[in-house]
Amino acid sequence: MVSLQDSLIDLVRRASLELPEDVLDALKKAARQEEENSPARLVLGSILNNARIAKEKGVPICQDTGTPIFYVYYPSGWSTRQLREEIRGAVVESTLRGFLRPNAVDPISGANSGDNLGGDDFPLIHFEEHEHDYLIVDLLLKGGGCENVGAQYQLPDETIGAGRDLEGVRRAALHAVQQAQGLGCAPGILGVVIGGDRASAYTASKKLFLRKLDDRHSVPELAELEQRLTLEANELKIGPMGFGGKSTVLATKISTLSRLPASFFVTVSYMCWACRRKRMIMDEGEVRYE
Numbered sequence: 001m002v003s004l005q006d007s008l009i010d011l012v013r014r015a016s017l018e019l020p021e022d023v024l025d026a027l028k029k030a031a032r033q034e035e036e037n038s039p040a041r042l043v044l045g046s047i048l049n050n051a052r053i054a055k056e057k058g059v060p061i062c063q064d065t066g067t068p069i070f071y072v073y074y075p076s077g078w079s080t081r082q083l084r085e086e087i088r089g090a091v092v093e094s095t096l097r098g099f100l101r102p103n104a105v106d107p108i109s110g111a112n113s114g115d116n117l118g119g120d121d122f123p124l125i126h127f128e129e130h131e132h133d134y135l136i137v138d139l140l141l142k143g144g145g146c147e148n149v150g151a152q153y154q155l156p157d158e159t160i161g162a163g164r165d166l167e168g169v170r171r172a173a174l175h176a177v178q179q180a181q182g183l184g185c186a187p188g189i190l191g192v193v194i195g196g197d198r199a200s201a202y203t204a205s206k207k208l209f210l211r212k213l214d215d216r217h218s219v220p221e222l223a224e225l226e227q228r229l230t231l232e233a234n235e236l237k238i239g240p241m242g243f244g245g246k247s248t249v250l251a252t253k254i255s256t257l258s259r260l261p262a263s264f265f266v267t268v269s270y271m272c273w274a275c276r277r278k279r280m281i282m283d284e285g286e287v288r289y290e
Contacts, residue, residue, distance in 0.1 A: 007280060007287045008090035008137065009097070012068070014289055015139045015278035016060045016099045019051045022213045023250070023275045027051075030187055030240075030247035040245025044187075047240070047273055062274045064143045065100045068116065068123035069206065071138040073130045080127045087137075091116045091123050103144075126203075134283035138210055141276040146188060147269075149180035150205070152198060155264040164264045166225055169194055170232075176268040177233045177249065182242015185272035187250045189213065190229060193267045196257030201267035208253035209271045210279075217254060226252045240273075250275075 019027075027048055034041035054061040070087055074080070092115045094100045104118035105111070116123065130136075153172040155164045160175045162168035173192050180186075191208035193201040217223040229252040239245030250273070259265065279290040 002285075002287055004135075004282065005086050005090050005093070007282060008087055009094050009099075010287075011137060011139050011278055011280040011289065012090060012094040013097075013099045015141055015276045016065055016094075017058060018055050018278075019061060020212075020275065020277060023273075024048070024051065026213050026250040027187070027273060030250065034240075034245050034247060038245060039243035040239045040247060043240040043243055044247065060099065060101070061276060062143060062272075063101060064145065065103065066141040066143040066276070067103065067147070068100065069140040069142055070123060070125045071140075071207065071210070072125060072127050073132075073136040074127065075133045075135065076129055076131075078129075078135070083127070084125055087123065087125055088117060134281060137280045137282075139278050139280075140206065140209055141274075142206060142209075143185070143272050143274065146184040146272040149176070149184040150202070150267075150269045151176040151179065152201065152268070153266045155266060162266075166221070168264075169266050170225065170229060172266040173229050173252070173268050174232055174236070176270070177238070178236060180270060181238055182240075184270040185274070186238060186242065187240055187247040187273050189250050189271040189275055190233070190252040191269040191271065192229070192252060192254045193265075193269075194254065194256045195259035196265060196267070197260070197263065198265060198267075200257055201265050202269065204255055204257055205267045205269035208255055208269070209275060210277055211253050213251040213275075222254045222256075226254050 031044035095116045100116055102112050102114045104113045104116050104122045155162050155168045160171050162171040191205040193205040230249050233249040234246055238248040240247055281288050
């Protein structure tokens with residue numbers, strides 16, 4: 001029987017070295033849409049070649065392996081303290097093996113811990129007890145470049161002509177893309193949350209990157225807005241890495257949170273083309289990855 005920590009190490013390895021198939025398919029489709037020998041097509045070709053080499057050679061897709069964000073769904077009676085220790089141990093070992101770059105930096109001294117541990121907040125772990133008798137762990141590796149271009153808007157916002165409605169949400173999201181330009185390592189993915197407070201909305205916006213790129217929102221109005229935002233973001237012609245072209249955004253994902261009457265936040269998180277996510281399911285000692 002494979003140990004939990006060994007399984008978690010393999011989860012990290014897979015997430016760091018292999019792009020999900022839906023992300024690869026979206027990048028290939030984007031490359032086909034760009035003009036032959038254009039900067040956009042050349043960049044996308046390099047991205048796809050990089051992904052192939054990373055998988056073949058067993059090396060990280062990007063030098064910035066990002067913030068490891070774990071979403072843990074555990075059965076009743078399990079110890080979250082023990083689960084946290086197993087995850088932190090797996091992160092340390094994954095760093096030693098080169099699957100993760102040491103990324104935990106003290107904000108005051110600038111010292112790097114060297115093992116990707118930084119207090120209780122690095123790696124970032126979300127726990128949720130569920131009704132099943134098996135363990136699910138989702139891992140998202142969120143790079144610093146795309147994290148830097150996230151944005152939050154408090155509506156109404158007269159500077160961008162955004163009111164408290166879906167049109168205002170649209171204007172805010174497109175403004176965030178325009179401001180980011182190529183700095184978020186486009187083509188990227190947008191995670192847009194309508195409502196919530198400042199903290200809950202950013203947390204929820206990152207969780208949206210666990211969705212498959214080709215799924216559709218269950219609410220038709222929001223599904224339509226997701227498609228429209230992707231289309232209109234690409235019409236900005238920022239293109240891969242900001243070199244121009246038709247591929248600025250691969251997909252848009254939206255969710256909503258209840259808000260206070262006084263607040264109407266629109267929160268936009270940006271994920272770079274290296275959308276590194278992987279799921280591990282452990283059931284009666286058997287492990288599978290999705």
